[in-house]
Amino acid sequence: MDFWESDDLAAHRDAARAWADANVRPEWAAEQVRTGCHQTPELHARLAGDGILGAGWPPEYGGTDVDLDFARAVFDELARRGVEADGWSTTSMVAHTILQVATEEQKHAYIPAVLRGEMLIALGYSEPDSGSDVAAAKTTAVRVPSDGTGAPPGGTGAGGTGASGTGASGDWVINGQKMFTSTAQLASHVFVLARTNPDVPKHKGLTLFLVPTASEGYACQPIYTLGGQVTNATFYAGVRVPDRARIGGVDEGWSVMKVALVYERGFGSSTSLEQTLARDLAAWARAARRPNGTAVFDDPLTAERIGRIAVDEEVTRVMSLRLGWLAQRGELPQIEGSMRKLFWTETIQRHYSDALDILGADGVLAPGAAAASGAPAGGEFEHDFRAAVVTTVYGGASEILREIIAERRLGLPRSRRA
Ligand SMILES: Cc1cc2nc3c(=O)[nH]c(=O)nc-3n(C[C@H](O)[C@H](O)[C@H](O)COP(=O)(O)OP(=O)(O)OC[C@H]3O[C@@H](n4cnc5c(N)ncnc54)[C@H](O)[C@@H]3O)c2cc1C
Known part of the structure; x- marks a missing residue:
């Protein structure tokens, strides 16, 4: 087995170094340590603008022709310079999950916006009483008749087509609290795991929603951690989202979570x-x-x-x-x-x-x-x-x-x- 990098990869590393020299401000690493926020919006915009976020994604959903190895080399280079991109890590995990489990309409609504850098998605799984046992989530989502506003799930322009046809019916009202919603202070959306059926075994009554942080009833408070990172508690008091903000089937959230967790552990960037x-x-x-x-x-x-x-x-x-x-x-x-x-x-x-x-x-x-x-x-x-x-x-x-x-x-x- 040969673990040396190919010449191609070495060339990408040179190009990635040059990209970082031109685009990464030296003070960003220290700024992330000082603020505890492991995501730099200006860097994110540059990564999106140069098509690096879109590398390796299908063109029909906004993928770019930037080489995936070059993109990986850029993220390695950022890590070497002490600059983290946690918000992109969580966003790309959710986008990969959407690619696997969502409807065609949702893929077109969300993934291009993610790759353009317009959507930043935080993970709303953990709660005060459930972390490892994430399926014990108590946050609820209850289906109600649509209020007729047809409010788009986009928040920042994403998914704001107002299109229907996903088999959508009614709205959902979400109530509860999430803990450790990292990067929620910058996020446009939280990927919220909610209980939609309390009368079945815990793994069978869960559903996932992409909740805009601009929603009425949503709030975010910082949590300061031992490691210096500032994460968040997020609160959902009667947050209303349309049915098309639901990712995956009703009560089928556990199979969506299985995909999402594989991406969390399997593709965590450097x-x-x-x-x-x-x-x-x-x-x-x-x-x-x-x-x-x-x-x-x-x-x-x-x-x-x-x-x-x-x-x-x-x-x-x-x-x-x-x-x-x-x-x-x-x-x-x-x-x-x-x-x-x-x-x-x-x-x-x-x-x-x-x-x-x-x-x-x-x-x-x-x-x-x-x-x-x-x-x-x-x-x-x-x-x-x-x-x-x-x-x-x-x-x-x-x-x-x-x-x-x-x-x-x-x-x-x-x-x-x-
Ligand atoms: C910095 C930071 C960022 C985070 N970011 C996010 C985020 O963005 N989104 C999100 O949803 N969550 C996030 N989390 C939450 C994280 O996923 C949970 O903290 C983690 O899953 C552990 O859950 P818990 O804190 O409730 O601890 P518990 O689950 O209560 O665990 C406590 C201890 O018991 C052990 N334990 C638990 N169950 C078992 C078992 N069955 N067998 C053996 N040992 C067990 C655990 O290993 C641990 O040592 C973050 C946490 C931190 C610290």
Whole structure:
């Protein structure tokens, strides 16, 4: 097996670097750390404008002729520069789900708008009492007669055709609360998992809706997390949406969720945490001196620890390449995504712990304090250490991913009751 990149891919990496040089402002990475908002609207507009968001999508839904490998190389390059695009990650997960399960009319209404950068979609699955057990959602959606306004589901111009013909009838009124609705502070829509039938087993009474954040009765409040990221609680008090905002069949939300979760775990794009630590730590260790004047990197134990980090980063990269390869073959990476997510999140937690050991007392200074004292790398290690902690929670907690791998790949008995 040859893990070296093809010449084509290397050429795309050069082009992606040039694109980022021309389009990515150096201050954006620090701005994301400072604000906790892992999405930069100006960058999103540039990615859309240059057709990068549309790479690999069918032309009939607004796909562009930008090469998918180039687009991937651009997102890798953003990650290397410490710039995240979480809003695009969640939006593309939902758009992929729409492509798989929605009506033709909905695909034409939503996907081109997504690829033009006009729609940003947050995930409204988790609730105060249901995270891992996401099917226990209590937020309700009740069908009511249409109020006759025919309000389009678009909000920002998307899906605003007012067209019918989806078998649509009536409206839905949504009531409840979602937790950790990341990037909702910028989103045009939330993909809301709601209970439409309380009288059947929990997995059988769920439905998904694309709710415009401009809707009356919708509210969003920030939640500050340990990792520095600001996510949100979102509230739905009598939010009314037309039936064509429903994605998938009534009470068939669990099969829609199965598709959506595969995309969440299987196609999660690179993040800056997963590929920069060995490089940054080695650079610091080569420059930093021990009291006896030798470079920190000259200590064999330190060099070995950094080497192990580099190996794990490489394993993660290869697992990500495998996902890309499966996607190119048109396959849904059912288990491979969970394997990659479990591997990289658990290893980076160990890595950042190692990093703080290697850096010593200065390593735990926060960015502001570190800048003042000249501590290593302006405090970014301390920030990334905290950010690594929450990675084993979102997108499926480690215990849940272990269960999925154990049951579906290793054939072990089911450990949870439905
Ligand atoms: C930074 C951040 C961003 C997030 N963004 C989003 C988002 O955009 N949209 C969204 O909908 N959600 C989001 N989430 C929510 C996330 O998906 C949930 O936090 C996660 O699913 C865990 O749910 P919980 O917090 O309710 O914990 P719980 O499900 O209560 O889990 C608590 C602990 O119990 C363990 N556990 C639970 N069930 C089992 C079991 N059956 N077997 C063994 N162990 C178990 C878990 O692994 C965990 O260690 C985000 C969370 C964070 C921290």
